[in-house]
Amino acid sequence: MLLWTVAGGKIIRDERIYDSAGVVERLEKARLDKELRTAGDVQRALLSQHALSNRYCESVGDSVACRAIGGDFFEFVDLPSGDLGIAIGDIAGKGPAAALLAAMLQGMLAVEAPAGVSPAVVVSRLNARLAARRLESRFATLVYGVLSSDGRLTYSNAGHNPPILLAPRDTRRLSVGGPILGAFPASAFEEETVRLGSGDTFVMFTDGVTEARNARDEEFGEPRLLACLGQIDRLQPEAVVKRVFSEVRAFCQDTEQTDDITVTATRFRH
Numbered sequence: 001m002l003l004w005t006v007a008g009g010k011i012i013r014d015e016r017i018y019d020s021a022g023v024v025e026r027l028e029k030a031r032l033d034k035e036l037r038t039a040g041d042v043q044r045a046l047l048s049q050h051a052l053s054n055r056y057c058e059s060v061g062d063s064v065a066c067r068a069i070g071g072d073f074f075e076f077v078d079l080p081s082g083d084l085g086i087a088i089g090d091i092a093g094k095g096p097a098a099a100l101l102a103a104m105l106q107g108m109l110a111v112e113a114p115a116g117v118s119p120a121v122v123v124s125r126l127n128a129r130l131a132a133r134r135l136e137s138r139f140a141t142l143v144y145g146v147l148s149s150d151g152r153l154t155y156s157n158a159g160h161n162p163p164i165l166l167a168p169r170d171t172r173r174l175s176v177g178g179p180i181l182g183a184f185p186a187s188a189f190e191e192e193t194v195r196l197g198s199g200d201t202f203v204m205f206t207d208g209v210t211e212a213r214n215a216r217d218e219e220f221g222e223p224r225l226l227a228c229l230g231q232i233d234r235l236q237p238e239a240v241v242k243r244v245f246s247e248v249r250a251f252c253q254d255t256e257q258t259d260d261i262t263v264t265a266t267r268f269r270h
Contacts, residue, residue: 051238052076056149057084060237061204061264062245070260071098072206073106077113082149085113088204088264089142090160092180101138105130105181109144119144119156120191123177127158131185139182143174143204151196151268156189163204166229167197174202196268203229203240204266208259212248215255220248237265 051060061074071091079085087109091098108129112122123144130140143163145155155163157177165172178189196202205225212220228247232240244263 052078052084054078054084056151056270057147057266057268058237059084059086059264059266060241061088061262062241063260063262064245065260066094066208066257069096069099070094071102072208072260072262073102074204074262074264075106075109075113076264077110079116079146080114081116084147084266085144086147086204086264086266087113087142087144088160088163088206088262089140090206090208090260090262092139094259097138101135101140105140105142113144118191119146119154120177120189123156123158123181123189124187127178127181127187127189128185130182131187133182135182139180141180143177145174145202147196147266147268151198151200151270152193153196153202153268154191154193156191158189161205161207161210163202164226164229165194165196165200165202166232167200171226171230198268198270199234201232201237201240201265201267203244204264205244206260206262208257208261209244209248209263211259212252212257212261213255214252220251224251237267240265 075087077085141160142158143160159180162173162175176192
């Protein structure tokens with residue numbers, strides 16, 4: 001049997017194959033690889049726009065999947081009130097199942113966020129919707145916050161890595177909320193409101209950042225992340241996101257990663 005490789009309408013390679021079962025296996029793998037690449041393109045299209053800027057803030061995000069498709073996502077949502085909704089999520093597990101659940105959760109958020117209710121209520125509703133589907137061993141962590149033009153940031157954290165608020169006066173973590181999504185339909189979630197000053201920046205990230213590993217099996221870890229963020233001072237949000245990715249890449253070098261990496265940075269301004 002001849003197996004031809006075609007590019008640009010021309011045969012660039014021909015290979016005689018004697019194992020027909022092997023040919024079928026290779027063709028099936030090629031088909032699956034193409035479908036995964038297509039799914040990856042669709043998932044990237046579903047992600048929030050890379051950057052959003054309005055009269056009082058600027059937000060930038062980026063996400064890199066460790067496979068063709070991943071289970072991380074972020075969202076910037078212009079709300080009817082004029083406020084900005086900001087979310088980051090991480091689905092337990094990897095691959096197609098995690099990616100499908102991430103897309104579903106994004107859709108739920110798109111329905112709930114514009115309703116004008118508080119972040120704690122939004123997170124509670126997402127939890128109830130997800131738990132009702134009874135997806136075994138499929139859970140999610142999420143942070144959802146709403147930033148107003150007067151600098152009020154109200155957020156609720158559902159079991160996610162606490163975002164980091166960077167201000168000249170101090171650095172703090174945003175951890176108020178509740179458990180992971182999808183475990184228990186009646187879980188209670190709290191929220192907190194913090195006041196941002198002009199130039200304050202808060203950074204959201206998934207555990208793919210802090211748990212990234214190098215060739216010596218060392219984790220990047222939160223201390224390195226905090227040290228990296230401590231050096232950014234007044235960098236613009238896009239530069240902040242790029243700096244975090246650059247530091248993680250430099251730490252890991254060529255070591256293959258096993259988790260998706262997602263980072264957002266939002267700066268408030270008067």
